[in-house]
């Protein structure tokens with residue numbers, strides 16, 4: 536049994552950090568430590584011990600101590616959720632932030648909650664995920680050619696990170712884009728906030744981004760340009776939140792169709808429209 540929150544290097548499955556991993560305690564340190572991360576493993580380790588946002592650190596640790604009754608007998612991770620998946624991905628999935636009793640409990644993005652059930656089932660159908668569900672950090676799940684990250688790495692109260700918190704966390708996403716760039720073909724943004732965060736990150740790291748901000752929508756596709764001149768397809772999808780999946784705003788066929796757009800079909804990356812998506 537682990538304490539909650541789980542200390543770095545305590546042996547939690549998939550914990551990328553050790554007791555010696557450097558910790559960011561403010562925005563400037565996030566900038567410095569993210570830029571200096573030479574590998575995905577080093578980046579994930581530094582993310583997983585970050586303490587730069589006082590409100591989010593207090594919240595995530597309080598949730599980890601209090602626990603939901605259904606998980607009272609479990610340890611809670613209670614730390615930022617690092618990226619998960621293939622360190623040399625063709626596809627990057629960008630979410631919003633960990634769920635308080637999902638990734639904040641299990642230590643793995645989209646793991647242990649209904650949103651994750653939807654996402655990993657779709658990734659399994661599309662051939663990226665080794666299993667159709669992701670329940671805990673030691674469940675053997677592996678992703679091939681795909682890595683999942685988030686715009687904000689700590690669970691926020693009410694699922695609402697502040698503007699300041701999003702800005703403080705942004706350098707981690709910038710570095711994820713730069714480290715993934717050599718192999719990356721496409722990015723799936725889950726929701727409008729992830730869409731905006733990805734466009735901003737791409738611009739900051741020197742990618743070509745349309746001068747006029749592309750509008751988010753389910754099934755929208757935008758071509759971004761890597762520094763080496765090759766294109767990266769940014770695909771929008773409604774978020775896999777229960778708010779969307781329970782109401783039918785996002786259906787399984789819609790999510791499968793968005794994942795299919797990650798594969799270049801030679802359409803010139805023009806915006807497309809999916810069944811059930813927005814009309815524009």
Ligand code: SF4
Pocket residue numbers: 565582585586587588591592615687688689700703704705
């Ligand atoms: Fe660090 Fe991001 Fe968590 Fe803020 S939200 S404490 S920057 S990992």
